[in-house]
Amino acid sequence: MEAPRPPLPPFATQEDAALKVRMAEDGWNTRDPARVALAYTPDSKWRNRAEIFSGREAIVAFLTRKWARELDYRLTKELWAFHGNRIAVRFAYEFHDDSGNWFRAYGNENWEFDENGLMRWRVASINDAPIAEAERKFHWPLGRRPDDHPSLSEMGL
Numbered sequence: 001m002e003a004p005r006p007p008l009p010p011f012a013t014q015e016d017a018a019l020k021v022r023m024a025e026d027g028w029n030t031r032d033p034a035r036v037a038l039a040y041t042p043d044s045k046w047r048n049r050a051e052i053f054s055g056r057e058a059i060v061a062f063l064t065r066k067w068a069r070e071l072d073y074r075l076t077k078e079l080w081a082f083h084g085n086r087i088a089v090r091f092a093y094e095f096h097d098d099s100g101n102w103f104r105a106y107g108n109e110n111w112e113f114d115e116n117g118l119m120r121w122r123v124a125s126i127n128d129a130p131i132a133e134a135e136r137k138f139h140w141p142l143g144r145r146p147d148d149h150p151s152l153s154e155m156g157l
Contacts (some may be wrong), residue, residue, distance in 0.1 A: 005039060005117035009085035014122050018080035020066045020117070025077040026144050030043035033063035041120040045057050048124045074138035076145055078152045080108070087111045092119070094131070096140045102136060 005023075007016040027036045037059040046062070047053045053062065067073060075093035082088070089109050096102045107126035114120045137155055140146050 002041075002116050002118060008115065008117040009113045010019070011082045011084070011087065014079070017087050018079045018148070020087060020113075021077050021079045024089075024111075024119075025075055025091075027057075028075050029073075029142075029144055030066045031063075031073055031142075033060040036063055039119060040122070041114055041118045044118070044120050044122065046122045046124075048122070049126055069097060071098065072096055072142065074140065074142070074145070076138065076149070076152055077109075085113045085115075087113075090152065092152055094136055096133075100133075102131050103135050104131050104135075105129075 007020055011017040011020065024039065027039055030036070037056040037100045040056060040059055042056055043054055044056065044059065047050065048062065051057075051062065058131065070093075073093060073095045075091060077089045077091040080088040080090050087110075090107070091109065092104055092106050094102065094104050105126050105128045107124055109125075110121075111119050112121040122125070137157070138145075138149075140149060
């Protein structure tokens with residue numbers, strides 16, 4: 001049995017759900033595929049854009065490919081809704097490709113958790129928009145987003 005990853009469902013308060021979202025954001029901002037995969041059940045099911053796959057090995061392979069081409073990746077997530085063992089988030093992230101072209105990706109995710117707080121189902125819809133480097137909004141050093149950084153809503157995104 002896997003060690004619990006609190007906060008655990010059912011998510012009773014907005015604070016608990018928002019903490020779960022922030023923990024997921026912090027994990028993704030490490031850009032460490034093996035570490036990120038541990039937040040998911042061993043048989044977790046994903047739909048990410050047009051890709052559908054399951055299992056931690058597939059998650060690690062997917063994230064390794066993703067972060068090899070999405071350079072200087074910085075992500076921000078925001079709680080949208082929650083009920084029971086499910087959370088909906090919206091997010092934006094910025095990255096550049098190996099030619100120096102910058103992008104901002106916008107999306108929504110629907111998450112379902114098991115009783116230990118591991119994500120067993122993730123459905124993500126994402127759109128990329130090219131941006132000029134001067135249009136970037138995420139300038140913190142690589143890694144965790146600073147606590148005082150404006151939220152997506154505060155930035156008008």
